[in-house]
Structures are given as structure tokens and as C-alpha cells.
Amino acid sequence: MLKKSNAESELRKTVKSGPCGGSAPQNLCIPVSNVVSKEVRTKNIGQIEVFTNVRRILFATFNKGMKGQIDAFEYLEEYKKKLTPQSYTGLKAELGFYRNYRRVYQLTPALDCGDHTDFTGLVSNEIFRFDVTTNVDYKELKNYEPFQKDSNAKYKIAVVDISGNIKELIDINFPFCPECGQGRMIDTVVLLPGELVSDQALIGVCNNCEYFEEQNRISTHFLSDFNTKISNAFEYERDKMEYQLSVGQNPVFDTTKIVQSHVDMILPYLHKQFDKSIMALCDISYKLTNPKDGDGFNYLKVWWREKLAEDYILDEYDIDLE
Numbered sequence: 001m002l003k004k005s006n007a008e009s010e011l012r013k014t015v016k017s018g019p020c021g022g023s024a025p026q027n028l029c030i031p032v033s034n035v036v037s038k039e040v041r042t043k044n045i046g047q048i049e050v051f052t053n054v055r056r057i058l059f060a061t062f063n064k065g066m067k068g069q070i071d072a073f074e075y076l077e078e079y080k081k082k083l084t085p086q087s088y089t090g091l092k093a094e095l096g097f098y099r100n101y102r103r104v105y106q107l108t109p110a111l112d113c114g115d116h117t118d119f120t121g122l123v124s125n126e127i128f129r130f131d132v133t134t135n136v137d138y139k140e141l142k143n144y145e146p147f148q149k150d151s152n153a154k155y156k157i158a159v160v161d162i163s164g165n166i167k168e169l170i171d172i173n174f175p176f177c178p179e180c181g182q183g184r185m186i187d188t189v190v191l192l193p194g195e196l197v198s199d200q201a202l203i204g205v206c207n208n209c210e211y212f213e214e215q216n217r218i219s220t221h222f223l224s225d226f227n228t229k230i231s232n233a234f235e236y237e238r239d240k241m242e243y244q245l246s247v248g249q250n251p252v253f254d255t256t257k258i259v260q261s262h263v264d265m266i267l268p269y270l271h272k273q274f275d276k277s278i279m280a281l282c283d284i285s286y287k288l289t290n291p292k293d294g295d296g297f298n299y300l301k302v303w304w305r306e307k308l309a310e311d312y313i314l315d316e317y318d319i320d321l322e
């Protein structure tokens with residue numbers, strides 16, 4: 001067991017680590033060269049050293065048997081005042097994740113060296129790097145890409161609560177495009193039009209050259225595309241809006257709200273049906289090129305995108321899906 005006094009002396013030791021730990025919160029990831037004053041720079045490095053040391057001590061303690069597992073969480077509380085609130089939350093979630101899933105995924109805590117890896121582990125006999133977070137809004141696919149490209153590393157983002165329970169395990173290993181080699185084939189669902197029953201197609205689509213591959217297709221009762229959903233909502237509201245106009249009021253028809261509530265309703269279902277990390281939802285829209293004769297063409301309009309991959313999703317794709 002690591003005694004508290006030992007732990008504290010460990011903490012006081014100077015560790016020559018990089019400025020941006022893999023699991024260090026965003027506010028710690030400050031390029032040292034850009035920091036204006038020496039005072040600020042020293043403070044930032046100090047925070048990173050504390051974070052790195054505490055993290056190392058916590059996992060070393062945890063790995064010393066049953067008592068160590070309890071002590072690790074107690075040490076974290078003792079170190080709370082020395083940590084920034086983000087560091088404390090991050091470490092608590094990481095430690096909880098390790099406690100809850102170390103056997104399931106055969107987790108090994110990773111060195112904090114800026115590769116967005118808190119643990120390595122196994123999923124279905126394949127090696128993955130796990131990045132653990134309580135807030136996926138801070139994560140961006142582009143930050144993992146150099147490692148995915150350079151060493152073929154496979155990543156999963158574990159979105160957890162403060163106790164380390166998984167809320168979502170997001171697979172972000174979208175293949176590089178076989179056509180252009182630059183873009184990524186992002187998992188996107190297209191809602192196809194239909195009456196009572198409609199189809200939903202899962203495609204991988206490249207953000208660079210718009211090359212796409214259809215991967216799967218399902219049929220569902222009463223799952224409207226966005227255009228149908230909006231026009232139905234408009235019809236439903238029409239009488240009310242006409243009345244509002246007649247009494248001099250300004251009717252508001254909020255498309256964004258309708259789209260968001262449709263996304264909230266269908267996304268969990270689509271995730272489950274396709275068993276994929278769906279990053280965007282589209283439907284088939286019509287672009288009018290000649291208002292006189294109604295000439296135009298079909299394209300895919302993106303109505304929703306996951307923030308994590310937003311840099312890899314276009315507003316529309318020049319794809320006509322049957």
C-alpha cells in the first residue's frame with residue numbers, strides 16, 4: 001500500500017513531462033511557447049505537474065489490491081484542493097472507469113503523452129485506445145487523426161458520468177476514403193421518403209470528394225424524413241398562424257425546434273438498429289435550378305451533425321439515393 005506520506009512526497013517530485021497530458025483537461029493544454037508571461041507559464045506547468053503526478057499516484061495506489069482501490073479514491077479527495085475543478089472531475093471519472101471496466105476491457109492506464117489515450121484495452125479481441133471524458137463537447141475527431149493516420153491506432157471515446165459509468169462508447173475509427181485518401185468515410189443516415197413505411201440508409205460518405213458507399217438499409221413504420229416532418233408540422237400549425245396574422249400578431253414557426261425534437265426521437269433507434277456511431281442525419285431534398293419549368297435535382301441535405309465530427313460533415317452532398 002502506498003502510504004499517504006509517500007504519496008505526498010511523490011507529488012512533490014518534479015516530473016519532466018510534456019505540457020499537454022492525454023487526459024489533462026483542455027485548459028491545461030496551453031502551448032508553452034504561446035504563453036505570455038513567465039509567471040503564467042510557470043503556473044500552467046505547475047498545474048500539469050500536479051495533475052500528472054496525482055494521476056500516477058492514484059493508479060499506482062489502485063493497483064495495490066483491495067485496500068489500494070479504496071485508498072486511491074480517498075487520496076483523490078485529499079488532493080482535491082491542489083487540482084483544478086476540471087482535473088479533479090477528469091481524474092475521478094478516469095479512476096471510476098478503471099474500477100468499473102478494467103476487467104471487461106482488460107484496461108491498462110496509459111502514459112500521459114498527448115496522444116488522447118487514457119487507457120489501452122481490448123474490445124472483441126482488438127486493441128483500442130480509450131479516451132475517457134465526462135463531456136464529449138470538448139472532443140474533436142481532427143485531434144485524433146494524426147495518430148489514426150500515423151500508426152493506425154484505433155480509438156474509442158468513453159463518455160462517462162463522474163463515477164466512471166459509460167453513457168456512450170463512441171467508435172471514431174472512420175476509414176480514410178478509398179477514392180481520395182484524404183477525407184473520412186463518416187457514418188451518415190439518410191431518411192428516405194415513404195408513406196406508412198419508409199427506408200433509412202446507412203452510408204459512409206467522404207467529406208473531401210463526396211464518394212459514398214451504402215452499408216445497410218432498414219425499413220421502419222412511421223419514420224418521416226425531415227421535409228415531411230416540417231411540412232406536417234406546418235399544416236398542423238397553419239390555422240393557428242393564420243389566426244395570429246389576422247389579429248396582428250407575428251406567428252413564429254420554429255423549424256430548428258422541430259428538427260431537434262425529431263433527431264432526439266429517432267437517433268437512439270437508429271444507433272441501435274445500425275449499431276454504428278452515427279455522426280449525421282440527412283434526407284433527400286430538391287434543388288430548384290429553374291423556377292420557370294421546375295427543373296432541378298435531388299441532393300442530400302444534412303439536418304443534424306454530431307459536434308465531434310462536424311469538421312468532416314458537409315452541409316449537403318451531391319448524391320441522389322434511390
Ligand SMILES: [Zn+2]
Nearest residue numbers: 177180206209
Ligand atoms: Zn474522398
